[in-house]
Structures are given as structure tokens and as C-alpha cells.
Amino acid sequence: MRHVIVGAGPAAQNALETLRALDAEAEIALVCDEPAYARMVLPYYLSGDVEEAALHTGDDAWWETLRVETHFGRRVAALDPAADRLRLDDGSELAFDRLLVATGSRAARPDVPGAEGEGVVDLWTLADANAFLAGPHRDVVIVGAGFIAFTILDAVARRAERVRFLELEPQILPRMLDPAAAALLSARLESLGIELHTGASLEEIGEAGGRRRLSLSDGSTLECDAVVMATGIRPNTGFLEGAGVELDPAVLVDDHLRTSRAGVFAAGDVAQGPDLLGGPRRVQAIQPVAVDHGRVAGANLAGEDVAYAGSLTMNVLAAQGLEAASLGRWEQDEDAMVVENAANHIYRKYVFEDDRLVGGILVGPTVAVTGMNDVGMLKGLIQTGVRLGPWKRYLAENPLDLRRAYVASGAAKELLGSTLLAGRAVGGGGFRFPRLPARRARSSHHATLLSGAPG
Numbered sequence: 001m002r003h004v005i006v007g008a009g010p011a012a013q014n015a016l017e018t019l020r021a022l023d024a025e026a027e028i029a030l031v032c033d034e035p036a037y038a039r040m041v042l043p044y045y046l047s048g049d050v051e052e053a054a055l056h057t058g059d060d061a062w063w064e065t066l067r068v069e070t071h072f073g074r075r076v077a078a079l080d081p082a083a084d085r086l087r088l089d090d091g092s093e094l095a096f097d098r099l100l101v102a103t104g105s106r107a108a109r110p111d112v113p114g115a116e117g118e119g120v121v122d123l124w125t126l127a128d129a130n131a132f133l134a135g136p137h138r139d140v141v142i143v144g145a146g147f148i149a150f151t152i153l154d155a156v157a158r159r160a161e162r163v164r165f166l167e168l169e170p171q172i173l174p175r176m177l178d179p180a181a182a183a184l185l186s187a188r189l190e191s192l193g194i195e196l197h198t199g200a201s202l203e204e205i206g207e208a209g210g211r212r213r214l215s216l217s218d219g220s221t222l223e224c225d226a227v228v229m230a231t232g233i234r235p236n237t238g239f240l241e242g243a244g245v246e247l248d249p250a251v252l253v254d255d256h257l258r259t260s261r262a263g264v265f266a267a268g269d270v271a272q273g274p275d276l277l278g279g280p281r282r283v284q285a286i287q288p289v290a291v292d293h294g295r296v297a298g299a300n301l302a303g304e305d306v307a308y309a310g311s312l313t314m315n316v317l318a319a320q321g322l323e324a325a326s327l328g329r330w331e332q333d334e335d336a337m338v339v340e341n342a343a344n345h346i347y348r349k350y351v352f353e354d355d356r357l358v359g360g361i362l363v364g365p366t367v368a369v370t371g372m373n374d375v376g377m378l379k380g381l382i383q384t385g386v387r388l389g390p391w392k393r394y395l396a397e398n399p400l401d402l403r404r405a406y407v408a409s410g411a412a413k414e415l416l417g418s419t420l421l422a423g424r425a426v427g428g429g430g431f432r433f434p435r436l437p438a439r440r441a442r443s444s445h446h447a448t449l450l451s452g453a454p455g
């Protein structure tokens with residue numbers, strides 16, 4: 001059986017490693033226009049915490065171990081509508097029995113004059129990060145205050161002297177936090193000198209004395225050295241137009257990650273698939289979904305019959321000393337429990353249906369390690385849908401003690417079944433960064449973890 005995988009991000013790589021672990025005989029080819037790397041590590045590269053080598057997730061020796069024929073630097077231009085064949089941008093062709101589309105998404109800029117001009121960058125790819133670092137960036141405006149903008153905020157703030165946000169909606173992180181949680185985070189950012197311009201849209205980017213001048217819908221202007229666009233993403237589906245693969249706008253997939261065309265699968269940011277909590281199929285453009293999709297798609301490419309339970313809405317970020325996470329149906333107010341301590345930067349919202357947790361928001365200081373553990377436990381409780389019984393009342397009385405409810409409800413045991421997929425390791429269990437130089441300096445968070453004292 002000949003498999004072709006398009007893309008080399010986390011969805012493609014997890015599919016590739018799962019497929020190879022399950023089928024030693026499979027013939028596998030991989031095509032990607034970029035090198036294999038993890039976008040999620042880009043913020044640490046931007047900040048200078050890691051070298052470029054730390055981004056990469058494969059090298060020649062690793063592809064050899066996996067016995068995969070690689071076509072890096074090549075783009076797939078078209079999928080033949082009538083034959084199981086891809087055309088690449090150099091005119092060559094690749095035939096397949098099974099195809100995995102794992103082409104991710106790309107940054108989308110607003111359609112305003114000057115948006116494509118000099119001094120305007122996305123921070124979505126390694127090339128974008130290098131373009132940002134190469135240009136002037138002492139005074140930066142980030143357009144869009146959503147999840148991706150916040151993943152890069154600390155890095156940009158470390159590089160720049162002045163950082164401002166421009167956001168169309170009246171609050172920051174409008175698709176991740178409710179107004180109260182967003183207000184808590186906003187107050188923190190403003191206290192650290194990060195300016196927030198909310199409720200105004202970008203109308204034009206012009207030039208003034210060698211700097212960028214942004215004209216806003218409220219009549220004001222902002223001048224800066226660099227504009228970072230973080231205004232959303234679009235799935236990379238161009239080569240699938242007219243090829244019998246249903247798009248809406250991403251690639252529609254079923255619970256086996258199969259598209260509407262026989263033998264063609266899709267995974268990761270490009271795939272619009274089942275939601276764990278029901279409702280229409282949706283894109284959930286985050287790393288854990290790309291990894292799960294990849295593993296399930298890889299197993300099905302290998303001929304197994306593995307169903308995917310669905311993705312859980314989940315965004316987790318750390319910015320300026322605070323961590324924020326929202327999961328599941330966090331925006332629901334019915335049967336919700338809220339606890340807030342603004343002075344200590346703590347905000348929690350738990351959303352129930354009957355005695356099951358279906359969503360939540362957690363905000364707290366980064367140094368409170370329990371915060372991140374709680375994200376994992378809240379995720380497990382929502383994912384498994386275990387009944388809390390008396391523990392629902394316990395949480396109302398002790399909202400910061402998720403641990404007891406998690407242990408007592410048996411959520412961890414329930415989760416075991418879903419974490420054992422493709423437990424067989426290939427090539428010693430993963431790429432090992434053989435040429436990575438020693439890390440330069442440990443962060444203060446690391447010191448805190450080791451010593452128990454603030455770093």
C-alpha cells in the first residue's frame with residue numbers, strides 16, 4: 001500500500017509515526033513546503049530562549065529510521081479529480097493508494113490598504129519569526145488580541161520597548177475568556193505598561209517618517225516600528241478545489257478522519273471534525289487536536305478501525321506572569337459557578353450540566369503550579385463526562401480543590417482507554433534533537449519548580 005502524507009507538522013508527524021509503528025511494510029512519502037518543525041515552539045525562539053534547532057522535529061536520520069521518502073521544499077499544487085495522484089509545484093506527480101491531508105492553516109490578514117506593506121508581519125511560521133527579528137521592532141502594535149497574539153506576547157514584549165494591542169471586540173481574548181476573566185488579565189497587562197485599544201478596527205496602514213501609521217475606525221492613529229498581524233487563520237485547502245473533497249471551509253472529516261473522497265483522510269488544523277461535546281463539525285486549531293487527529297488518522301491509514309471521540313475546545317496560555325485557560329462550553333452561564341479574587345489574579349468558572357462538568361475558565365498566577373495541574377484535571381473531568389455526585393457541592397464550597405473531585409470521580413481510570421492508542425514506539429520512541437546545542441539559561445519558572453521559592 002502506498003501512502004502519501006502532505007504536511008510535516010504535528011498532525012502529519014503523529015500520523016507518520018503511528019502508521020509506521022503499525023505497518024512495517026507500508027510505502028510512505030511525505031511532501032511539505034516547509035521543514036518539519038513545531039509552530040508551538042516559535043514563541044520561545046522569538047524570545048531568544050531556544051535556538052532554531054529546538055523547533056525542528058525531524059532530520060535525515062529520523063526520516064531514514066521511519067523509512068519515508070521525503071519531498072521537502074515542494075508544494076502540492078493539485079489533487080487529480082479523477083485519479084489517485086497529486087501534482088507538485090515542479091510538475092512532478094505522486095501516486096497514492098491512501099492520502100493524508102495535514103496541511104494546517106495560514107495566517108489571514110484583514111483586507112485593508114497597507115496590510116500587505118513593509119513592516120507588517122504575521123507570526124505564524126518560522127520565516128515570519130525571522131522576518132520580525134530582522135526588521136525594526138522597538139515599538140510594536142499587535143493587531144488582534146486573540147489566542148495566537150497572546151502566545152507570542154511575552155516574546156514580543158521581551159524584544160520590544162513598547163507593545164500595544166488593537167482589538168476589534170470590546171475585550172481581549174473574546175473567543176477564549178468571558179468579560180470578567182478578560183478584565184482581570186487586561187488590568188494585569190495595563191499595570192505592566194502594555195496598552196490595549198479595544199472596540200476599534202484597523203482601517204488603513206500608512207507610512208509616516210519611516211514608521212507605520214495605523215488609522216483606526218474611531219478616528220485615532222497609532223504609530224509604530226512593526227505591525228504584527230494576529231487576525232485569524234484560514235485552512236490550506238487550495239489544492240483540493242474541485243477534487244471531490246467536501247470543504248466547509250476546512251476539510252470535512254468523519255470520526256475516522258475520512259474525507260468525502262474514498263482513500264483520502266485529513267487531520268489537524270485543516271480538518272473540520274467531530275466535537276467531543278456534540279454539535280456541528282468544527283476546526284479546533286490547537287496542537288493537542290493535531291496530535292490526536294494524527295494518531296487516529298495514522299492508525300486508520302494502516303487499516304485499523306479507530307474512531308475519534310471528538311475534539312474538546314481548549315485554549316491554554318501564559319502571558320505576563322498569568323496563566324489562563326478555557327475549556328468546553330466555558331461561555332455558558334446557566335448552572336455555572338464563579339469564584340473571583342481580582343487582587344490575587346484568581347478567576348474560576350465551572351460550568352455544569354446536571355452533575356457533570358462541561359466547561360470552565362481558569363486564570364491564575366504562573367508561579368502557582370497547581371493552576372496547570374488543574375487545567376489537566378478539568379480537561380479530564382469534561383472529557384470523560386463522569387458524574388460528580390456529591391463532589392459538585394464540594395466544588396461549590398472548595399472551588400480551588402479540583403483534585404479531590406478528580407480522584408474520587410474516577411476520571412483518570414476512564415481516560416486510560418483513550419491514551420493507549422498506538423502505544424508501540426517506533427525508532428526508539430521519537431525524534432531526539434541530536435544536534436541541539438546546550439540550553440543557554442534556565443528560566444525563573446524552572447528555578448521555582450526546583451527550589452520551591454520564587455525564581
Ligand SMILES: Cc1cc2nc3c(=O)[nH]c(=O)nc-3n(C[C@H](O)[C@H](O)[C@H](O)COP(=O)(O)OP(=O)(O)OC[C@H]3O[C@@H](n4cnc5c(N)ncnc54)[C@H](O)[C@@H]3O)c2cc1C
Nearest residue numbers: 007009010011033039075076103104268269285286287290
Ligand atoms: C506562534 C504559535 C504559537 C502556538 N502556540 C500554541 C499553543 O501554545 N498551544 C496549542 O495547542 N497550539 C498552539 N499553536 C497552534 C499549533 O501550532 C497548530 O494547531 C499546529 O501546528 C497544527 O498542526 P498541523 O500539523 O495541523 O499543521 P501545521 O503545523 O501548520 O503544518 C502543516 C504544514 O503543511 C504545509 N503545507 C500547507 N500546504 C501545503 C501544500 N499544498 N503542499 C505542501 N505542504 C503544505 C505547511 O506549510 C506546514 O508546514 C501555535 C501556533 C503558532 C503559530
